[in-house]
Amino acid sequence: MTSEIMTRAANRPEPDGLLATIADYVCHTPIDSEEALETAHYCLKDSLACAMLALKFPDCVSLLGPVVPGAQLPNGVPIPGRSDELEPVQAAFNIGVLIRYLDFNDTWLAAEWGHPSDNLGAILAVADYVSRQRQAKGEAPMTMAEVLKAMVQAHEIQGILALKNSFNRVGLDHVLLVRVASTAVVTRLLGGSREQVIDALSQAWVDGGALRTYRHAPNTGPRKSWAAGDACRRAVQLSLLTISGQMGYPSALTAPGWGFQDVLFKGQEIVLERPLGSYVMENILFKIAFPAEFHAQTAVECAMALHPQVADRLDEIERIEIETQEAGARIIDKTGPLNNYADRDHCIQYMVAVPLIFGELTAESYTDQVAADPRIDQLREKMAVRENKSFTEAYFDPEQRAIGNALQIFFKDGSSSERVQVDFPIGHRRRRHEGIPILESKFEQAIADHFASDPAATIQSLMRAKDAYTSMSVPEFMATWADNSG
Secondary structure, three states: OHHHHHHHHHOOOOOOHHHHHHHHHHHHOOOOOHHHHHHHHHHHHHHHHHHHHHOOOHHHHOOOOOOOOOOOOOOOEEOOOOOOEEOHHHHHHHHHHHHHOOOOOOEEOOOOOEOHHHHHHHHHHHHHHHHHHHHHOOOOOOEHHHHHHHHHHHHHHHHHHHHHOOOHHHOEOOHHHHHHHHHHHHHHHOOOOHHHHHHHHHHHHHOOOOEHHHHOOOOOOOHHHHHHHHHHHHHHHHHHHHHOOOOOOOOOOOOOOOOHHHHHOOOOOOOOOOOOOOHHHHHOEOOOOOOOOHHHHHHHHHHHHHHHHHOOOHHHEEEEEEEEOHHHHHHOOOOOOOOOHHHHOOOHHHHHHHHHHHOOOOHHHHOHHHHOOHHHHHHHOOEEEEEOHHHHHHHHOOOOOOOOEEEEEEEOOOOEOOOEEEOOOOOOHHHHHHHHHHHHHHHHHHHHHHOOHHHHHHHHHHOOOHHHOOOOEHHHHHHHHOOOOO
């Protein structure tokens, strides 16, 4: 009897339904939403702008290049803004790090939050690699139109998985969804079949998840700025292993006792709340005005609005009240010493204090030099953060996807500022008409700051409209972004 039970238990099951659904989506679902593709165009511009901005920071640059010095790959994947040419696994890491480093790329907020443009590190690296392989055989390379469609798919997989499945509540970092989404999409780009996409996806889930501890006190540190690049790198590696013949693990999610759900997700089922299409890209949040953790974006807008009223009265402030969503109160309400850049850009009190004092919040605002200003911590000590339940409800409402914050300042003489409330940040779908011009400005300035005038003008002209570059081959596009000046 025991042997019969063991024999039955050892029968290889059909693939988990979630794996099959994602594979069917990336292999068989056409991406034909014009709004999604146009938004992907802006997402590509914004992500590459973030990459160029990150190159100003030595701590970011120190992470880039080959795994070991000198291990360049002639005719390999060019790294935007750099002279490196790398094999696709390390190229995915490099591009992913650049896009994510400043916490300035797009955002998706749900039960799980994350940054779907993180996947672009894997997509660009593999699309360029595959195209060069094809060209070497005399075949047609991939075009940038295919990259935009792959971006829509990766956004969708990561974002829809995030709607109901809260990995942060079990202590896991959201970059596991970057690994999952990138693995699915790049396995297809590599020519993988539906079955191979399923196998590669199973490998991505078997990897488990990184702990979130590097995002939270007392361990907050810069790993959060390269974790997504690491997820891109692993996704490409798993996809290549699968294409080379490695088998998959069909019940990686559901195997009793040994699957992801039982081991790491407290026995909860991982679900897709809605069918996979193009919803996420259409509703993505652009982080275009401030490099700040997204739950605080509207709090920063409130602080910017109040700056003219309080900048000359900082010593007169008695208390500052901040109302936020439950997620904001849980993850970025932070008191006590802030030890580094990563600590500061995930502290709502810091992100409110700086614009109240200076009337701006930039990537440089988190440096040790700015943080040394004693007025910042003096204001932080006067702040009280609380959840506004109506903000939380609007945050989870699929028709709103609001990220509300409110701010009011009370003075020692009994007077107070107006209560300023902002429900939708400027990067929200409801404010696209305001946001896109700022995104364009962010892009133009980032390119002008990094490249010499002639290549900057070429890139700026190329990227002004989607139709100008989508017919280009991926290698031709990537070569435009290479910087060989130094």
